[in-house]
Amino acid sequence: MLLKNEPVYIEGCTAYRQDEIKALLARAIDALGFEEHIRGKRVVVKPNLVRKMDPERGGTTHPVMLEALCRLLFERGACSVLIAESPGGVYNPTALGSVYGGCGIAAAAKSAGAELNYDCSYDTLSYPAGKKVRSFPIITPILQADTIIDLCKLKSHGMLTMSAGAKNLFGTVAGVLKFEMHARFPDSTDFSEMLADLNGALYGQKPILCICDGIVGMEGNGPTGGIPRRMGVVLVSENTFNLDLAIHRMLGLKSTPALLRRGMERGWCPEDGRELCYPFKRPEDFAVKDFLLPDSEKKSTLQKVLTVKGGALARFFEPRPLIAKDCRGCLECVRSCPQKTILVRTDKKGRKRARIDPKKCIKCYCCQELCPFEQVKIVKNPFIALANRI
Ligand code: SF4
Ligand code: SF4
Numbered sequence: 001m002l003l004k005n006e007p008v009y010i011e012g013c014t015a016y017r018q019d020e021i022k023a024l025l026a027r028a029i030d031a032l033g034f035e036e037h038i039r040g041k042r043v044v045v046k047p048n049l050v051r052k053m054d055p056e057r058g059g060t061t062h063p064v065m066l067e068a069l070c071r072l073l074f075e076r077g078a079c080s081v082l083i084a085e086s087p088g089g090v091y092n093p094t095a096l097g098s099v100y101g102g103c104g105i106a107a108a109a110k111s112a113g114a115e116l117n118y119d120c121s122y123d124t125l126s127y128p129a130g131k132k133v134r135s136f137p138i139i140t141p142i143l144q145a146d147t148i149i150d151l152c153k154l155k156s157h158g159m160l161t162m163s164a165g166a167k168n169l170f171g172t173v174a175g176v177l178k179f180e181m182h183a184r185f186p187d188s189t190d191f192s193e194m195l196a197d198l199n200g201a202l203y204g205q206k207p208i209l210c211i212c213d214g215i216v217g218m219e220g221n222g223p224t225g226g227i228p229r230r231m232g233v234v235l236v237s238e239n240t241f242n243l244d245l246a247i248h249r250m251l252g253l254k255s256t257p258a259l260l261r262r263g264m265e266r267g268w269c270p271e272d273g274r275e276l277c278y279p280f281k282r283p284e285d286f287a288v289k290d291f292l293l294p295d296s297e298k299k300s301t302l303q304k305v306l307t308v309k310g311g312a313l314a315r316f317f318e319p320r321p322l323i324a325k326d327c328r329g330c331l332e333c334v335r336s337c338p339q340k341t342i343l344v345r346t347d348k349k350g351r352k353r354a355r356i357d358p359k360k361c362i363k364c365y366c367c368q369e370l371c372p373f374e375q376v377k378i379v380k381n382p383f384i385a386l387a388n389r390i
Pocket of ligand 2: 366
């Protein structure tokens with residue numbers, strides 16, 4: 001259950017040192033009284049492995065964090081620990097193996113004695129109370145777990161401003177069915193309602209502990225194309241929205257991100273981070289100065305007015321994705337585009353290069369998120385750019 005009064009445990013941690021992280025997580029679990037959901041349970045850890053990338057880039061759960069957690073879970077009596085994630089892109093054992101290996105997770109899991117999930121089946125999770133979605137295709141290990149650990153990363157996010165606890169659960173939706181969700185809900189408000197429904201559906205099933213790796217996170221063009229930012233903090237809560245609210249306060253964001261707003265509207269977290277209970281440190285103890293937002297958030301006054309008015313006009317003027325000149329024609333963005341609006345052509349020199357047809361683009365930024373060569377840039381709408389110059 002998502003309970004508004006769930007506390008948020010926050011503690012500083014400046015480096016990926018396994019013993020220190022394990023001790024920190026042990027203190028957090030004791031402070032929050034979560035051990036009863038670990039002892040004798042089948043625990044599934046859901047990291048953030050959006051795509052294959054070097055963990056030092058700050059975009060994926062750090063393997064030292066994962067290994068420390070898995071070791072602690074065994075020490076606290078978990079009967080099994082399974083790592084399960086449905087990353088962006090295709091969802092099959094080969095793709096999973098590549099992501100686990102490329103993110104350093106395979107070695108960490110092996111060292112801690114945890115298993116990696118390669119079962120790519122899924123089943124329907126019903127949520128009759130859903131506002132936008134009443135059933136989700138959820139990967140099997142999540143459905144079979146007794147307890148879920150949402151091991152998220154503290155990052156900026158092109159579509160949702162920031163990504164942490166509540167957003168990370170999107171990776172429980174099976175494979176490319178995530179793209180269908182993007183296509184069904186192109187607007188960030190509707191997309192956030194869907195994500196809130198997903199959180200509600202999962203919390204209705206089993207206990208979830210959210211642990212956020214903010215030792216080194218990502219700022220700028222997250223969730224994958226940004227730059228690492230050392231924030232030196234780990235946050236833990238049984239409520240993903242409360243944890244996100246504490247982060248919102250730490251980052252000092254001017255407006256409330258759409259997903260967090262949905263949690264507030266549903267009464268799952270307070271309106272103000274000052275109302276939360278912090279059993280140890282407070283968010284202001286780890287205030288992050290001048291956190292860089294994604295380019296998609298850099299809105300002109302005209303655009304902000306249009307955004308308040310909402311509707312198709314506002315979406316038309318939003319920043320759009322553009323393929324850069326060093327595109328390798330690898331097709332990853334073509335596969336990940338929910339609108340099928342990216343084509344790959346061969347130029348006169350025989351090089352393959354992707355091109356976006358802007359007419360059908362819904363500005364979900366999946367292409368930017370999943371391009372392994374960071375060749376999708378987010379640029380201002382030309383009319384807005386011209387208006388700014390004038
Ligand atoms: S933009 Fe990126 S993902 Fe798309 S084809 Fe080019 S290199 Fe590949
Ligand atoms: S081109 Fe990129 S931003 Fe546009 S719909 Fe496709 S994946 Fe989304």
